[in-house]
Amino acid sequence: MSQDALLDLPKVVMTGRFWAGIENHRGIVEYSADKIRIAVNSGEIGIHGRNLTIERFNRDEIAIEGLIFSVDFGVPYLEEEVSQ
Template sequence: MRSKKRSLQTLARLLEIPQDIILDLPRITMLGNKQLLVENHKGIIEYTPTTVRVKLNQGELIVHGTNLTLGNLQAEQILVEGTVGVVRYDV
């Protein structure tokens, strides 16, 4: 499995294709501590005003904060808004 992953990474570099597309990785973008955009997710596990847990291909993303809301909900991306305090990626 690791050999296949390395081969895909090499192919992505050679073809100048982003690795997140080839390896089915999430793309996580933060704007300060006010917004967090998660692309290429597999769904929402938990949502409260203080915690958002998002299922990823490998593991989950856990966001802790205050006044957290889900903005732009689409099949491929989630926008978490509020005051983000901690972002943790659990594999």
């Protein structure tokens, strides 16, 4: 069984810098054309870019289109992980 399904970890798939798909998410935390924050089991995933739109949004997957500059896992999550 794959790790993402076993541990309920997010799985991020990107096609170039114009499309990203995130599986095993928990919902949208923040959304604007420049930034999207997605809640995942172990914190957040932040996507920064320009003209970002949510192409598809359901329980299994969230698909994002636009010009993506960066993808990060959020600072609070990182600090927590380091302290552990």
